Amino acid sequence: MSGKLNLKYCVLLPLVLIVTIVLWALPLSAYGIADLTVVQQRMIAIFAFAALMWMFEIIPNWTTSLAVIVVMLLTVSNKGLGFLCTPQAGTLVDYKSIMASFADPVVMLFMGGFVLAIIASKYGMDAAIAKVLLGLFGKKPSMVLLGFLIVIAVFSMFMSNTATAAMMLAFLAPVLKALPENETGKVGLALSIPVAANLGGIGTPIGTPPNAIALGALENAGYQISFVTWMSRMVPYVIVMILLAWVLLQLFFPFKSDKIELKIEVKERKKDWRSYVAWITFFLTILLWVTETWTKINSNVVALIPLAVYTATGVFGKEDIKEINWSVLWLVAGGFALGTGLNRTGLAATLINAIPFSSMNVVLVIVIAGLICYFLSNFISNSATAALLVPILVVVGTAMADPAAANNAQFTALGGMFSMIPFIAMCASIAMLLPISTPPNAIAASTGLVKTTDMSKVGIIIGIVGFVLGYFLLTSLWPFPQA
Numbered sequence: 001m002s003g004k005l006n007l008k009y010c011v012l013l014p015l016v017l018i019v020t021i022v023l024w025a026l027p028l029s030a031y032g033i034a035d036l037t038v039v040q041q042r043m044i045a046i047f048a049f050a051a052l053m054w055m056f057e058i059i060p061n062w063t064t065s066l067a068v069i070v071v072m073l074l075t076v077s078n079k080g081l082g083f084l085c086t087p088q089a090g091t092l093v094d095y096k097s098i099m100a101s102f103a104d105p106v107v108m109l110f111m112g113g114f115v116l117a118i119i120a121s122k123y124g125m126d127a128a129i130a131k132v133l134l135g136l137f138g139k140k141p142s143m144v145l146l147g148f149l150i151v152i153a154v155f156s157m158f159m160s161n162t163a164t165a166a167m168m169l170a171f172l173a174p175v176l177k178a179l180p181e182n183e184t185g186k187v188g189l190a191l192s193i194p195v196a197a198n199l200g201g202i203g204t205p206i207g208t209p210p211n212a213i214a215l216g217a218l219e220n221a222g223y224q225i226s227f228v229t230w231m232s233r234m235v236p237y238v239i240v241m242i243l244l245a246w247v248l249l250q251l252f253f254p255f256k257s258d259k260i261e262l263k264i265e266v267k268e269r270k271k272d273w274r275s276y277v278a279w280i281t282f283f284l285t286i287l288l289w290v291t292e293t294w295t296k297i298n299s300n301v302v303a304l305i306p307l308a309v310y311t312a313t314g315v316f317g318k319e320d321i322k323e324i325n326w327s328v329l330w331l332v333a334g335g336f337a338l339g340t341g342l343n344r345t346g347l348a349a350t351l352i353n354a355i356p357f358s359s360m361n362v363v364l365v366i367v368i369a370g371l372i373c374y375f376l377s378n379f380i381s382n383s384a385t386a387a388l389l390v391p392i393l394v395v396v397g398t399a400m401a402d403p404a405a406a407n408n409a410q411f412t413a414l415g416g417m418f419s420m421i422p423f424i425a426m427c428a429s430i431a432m433l434l435p436i437s438t439p440p441n442a443i444a445a446s447t448g449l450v451k452t453t454d455m456s457k458v459g460i461i462i463g464i465v466g467f468v469l470g471y472f473l474l475t476s477l478w479p480f481p482q483a
Contacts (some may be wrong), residue, residue, distance in 0.1 A: 065334020112303025335387025
């Protein structure tokens, strides 16, 4: 552990700081970008700092986000340090718009998801629903495996992938212990947890932070995708990928046992009025999310309904607030702040004019961006990868969406921004090669049953098929409607 700390603080941190300072201090002419301002140069340095800090994880990712926001407020905002933030330095960002990243509508959407997950656990809804759903699949090993894949995927659409994986491992642990030592199917059952959790999160806007980052960036760029529209494309994709995972896990880790018995203990449900409020509000919120096109209530607004109802009725108390995953919310906020900085300083427009995005081959741009996202997400946080890449890709997409761009017709035909940005979010979630790739992968590895080679061989097939299927789904087979 001390060796890792020494590497981080004695080698990597100085390296990051040197790169940041060099980018900050270089003469503007060194960039070779016409009309680049001092403020825009600072944004380039801040972006590089965020990228390297997220990649190396020298400090926790969410603390990097906070540092980025504070540095932006001090150096590129209209209320920053007086000697730095002058009109001569370039277009400054309204400090309120940077601080608003913490309360971005998509951050509120995610907070609503966390609140529902906390209440589901507190009132035993998660175990009760899991018991009912898993009970439908009987005791045949292959069907129990399918049951786990489906139930985990469904839970991951509305709960944190990590929380879902931890909960389902608690249900599965006694079963894994009871099975014979030579039962190869145990590995498949253990792997079903991260595979289904990672894939299931793709299904809804609140399923995983990369989805929220993608939707927030699209919203800020003037593109709207409703909750139910997202689900209409992504849930069928998740279903196909879950069935593929079911086949793969049986192929690689066949069962020898004839039957598997699950015993899930459910908390005795209190029959008080607060319990009824918890259950009714939970299902009403989900119903409002999936009927957004009919009710016209924005999904970000809906997310605040359970928070208001639960706090007003005492269902959600001050102790429960501590359970909200603030680190994820702040990480996502950091990504939004970077996007705000790129746009409001004029750096995005400057890059569009300086780099020939508008004449690049669109297929090549989308595929290479997806591959970079997939590769990085296997080694650093999916959320950090999305927060890093999405703001830049919105800049690229904006250039290609310009009606005057040479590749505009090709970009539009492939779904435009509605295809590229959701595809990048998808690529972040299908990255599951290693125990370090995602928290659910680490949870599966903690069972001691899963070797890295087992995880990698399943992960690479899911990654390749998921990448190809996702690309064609969003660009050709069933793209999002371009509103």
